[in-house]
Amino acid sequence: DQSLCAPLGVLGSDVTVPLVTGGEVVYAALDYAASAPALQRVWDDVAAYAPYYGSVHRGAGYLSQLSTDLFENARRTVSEFLGCRADDQVVFTRSTTDSLNLLAAALPADCQVFVFETEHHASLLPWRDARVSFLDAPRTPGEAVATLERALADRDPYGPALVCVTGASNVTGELWPVRELAAAAHAHGARIVLDAAQLAPHHPVSVQELDVDWVAFSGHKLYAPFGSGVLAGRSDWLRAAQPYLAGGGASRKVARREDGGVDVEWHESAARHEAGSPNVIGAYSIASACKALTEAGFDTLVARERRLIATVREGLAEVPEVRVLSLFGDDAPRVGVISFVVEGWNSSHFAAALSAEYGIGVRDGLFCAHPLVRTLLGGTPQTQGECGAPEAAPGEKSLNAIRVSFGAGTPDEHVERFVRAVK
Ligand code: PMP
Numbered sequence: 053d054q055s056l057c058a059p060l061g062v063l064g065s066d067v068t069v070p071l072v073t074g075g076e077v078v079y080a081a082l083d084y085a086a087s088a089p090a091l092q093r094v095w096d097d098v099a100a101y102a103p104y105y106g107s108v109h110r111g112a113g114y115l116s117q118l119s120t121d122l123f124e125n126a127r128r129t130v131s132e133f134l135g136c137r138a139d140d141q142v143v144f145t146r147s148t149t150d151s152l153n154l155l156a157a158a159l160p161a162d163c164q165v166f167v168f169e170t171e172h173h174a175s176l177l178p179w180r181d182a183r184v185s186f187l188d189a190p191r192t193p194g195e196a197v198a199t200l201e202r203a204l205a206d207r208d209p210y211g212p213a214l215v216c217v218t219g220a221s222n223v224t225g226e227l228w229p230v231r232e233l234a235a236a237a238h239a240h241g242a243r244i245v246l247d248a249a250q251l252a253p254h255h256p257v258s259v260q261e262l263d264v265d266w267v268a269f270s271g272h273k274l275y276a277p278f279g280s281g282v283l284a285g286r287s288d289w290l291r292a293a294q295p296y297l298a299g300g301g302a303s304r305k306v307a308r309r310e311d312g313g314v315d316v317e318w319h320e321s322a323a324r325h326e327a328g329s330p331n332v333i334g335a336y337s338i339a340s341a342c343k344a345l346t347e348a349g350f351d352t353l354v355a356r357e358r359r360l361i362a363t364v365r366e367g368l369a370e371v372p373e374v375r376v377l378s379l380f381g382d383d384a385p386r387v388g389v390i391s392f393v394v395e396g397w398n399s400s401h402f403a404a405a406l407s408a409e410y411g412i413g414v415r416d417g418l419f420c421a422h423p424l425v426r427t428l429l430g431g432t433p434q435t436q437g438e439c440g441a442p443e444a445a446p447g448e449k450s451l452n453a454i455r456v457s458f459g460a461g462t463p464d465e466h467v468e469r470f471v472r473a474v475k
């Protein structure tokens with residue numbers, strides 16, 4: 053029931069936009085997979101804190117102490133939200149991309165990395181300095197596990213290894229069998245990092261229940277503002293690694309040596325990878341979003357989202373020209389992220405028409421997942437602009453796709469308008 057989600061209060065739900073056909077309409081933000089609108093509760097918390105903020109870990113004054121407390125409490129809130137183990141670390145980063153690059157920089161020497169070609173570029177590309185095996189796109193969740201098992205069975209069994217997998221695809225919305233993949237990784241002595249950028253806003257993610265070694269997610273997809281993200285998980289690799297950024301806050305002791313150089317003792321805590329003045333507003337807003345989602349209850353959110361998914365999928369199924377993109381088939385469990393192409397339409401023009409004529413904001417393009425979109429479209433997509441929409445002449449065959457995505461607080465009317473507009 054929509055009223056169950058109303059207390060979450062999603063911002064921007066009363067923004068009106070002009071239509072080319074005349075008049076104006078309430079903007080339907082259906083691009084949550086790119087960035088979800090922040091929750092009113094998050095903005096309220098940030099606004100209430102704004103007069104009080106000061107530097108974190110860097111001041112004796114009351115406001116610095118308060119900010120340091122809020123920052124460290126935010127770490128605890130995130131740790132609880134993710135069901136972390138007692139000795140896990142929660143590192144605040146800028147985003148999922150930043151989190152995965154941090155982990156890539158912390159890999160032990162000679163680490164082998166296994167990653168499906170279907171991943172978002174943020175999961176696919178950071179491992180460039182390691183020995184990477186790209187795994188073929190599976191067509192069922194079971195095939196994903198079998199493919200990983202085979203790849204791991206062939207690996208050098210004595211060296212360290214990492215599997216990187218996304219929990220929910222940013223293209224198809226399909227859920228990946230994370231628990232089974234984690235079990236396969238561990239059975240072969242490998243570790244696993246979960247890219248939860250698309251999963252965490254829609255489903256509870258528990259490090260311990262899924263038995264994953266690390267989780268990464270972004271605040272701006274979890275109903276908090278831009279600029280903050282999280283890498284949470286095992287502390288050993290993070291403690292052993294060189295600091296991701298070198299600078300103040302990451303170092304415990306710095307002293308000039310007799311020979312003119314500098315000796316540095318780095319922190320072993322999360323601060324090791326958080327050099328520079330921490331983004332306390334970012335961490336605080338992520339914690340606020342975690343609390344709001346927990347209080348609203350994922351059961352409620354999931355049930356309501358399922359209904360919206362059904363509305364969209366059933367509506368699209370009535371349009372013969374529409375082809376919904378899927379790797380695992382119609383029955384696969386999924387979050388509210390649905391990509392499709394429309395025969396006879398260029399996807400960019402289609403998305404532009406949804407915006408200009410109906411006030412609906414969707415995404416078009418290749419979604420920073422070129423190999424996956426290539427597999428799903430069965431061709432070579434145009435790749436002008438890595439994540440964005442390639443240009444194509446009117447009527448030209450669509451080589452990119454349209455993505456509609458939604459979540460907590462999306463009004464029924466927005467998805468209903470979307471379905472009517474596509475029809
Ligand atoms: N992974 C997935 C599955 C994503 O959808 C995204 C964002 N589209 C990212 C990683 C990267 O997130 P960010 O841009 O916030 O770093």
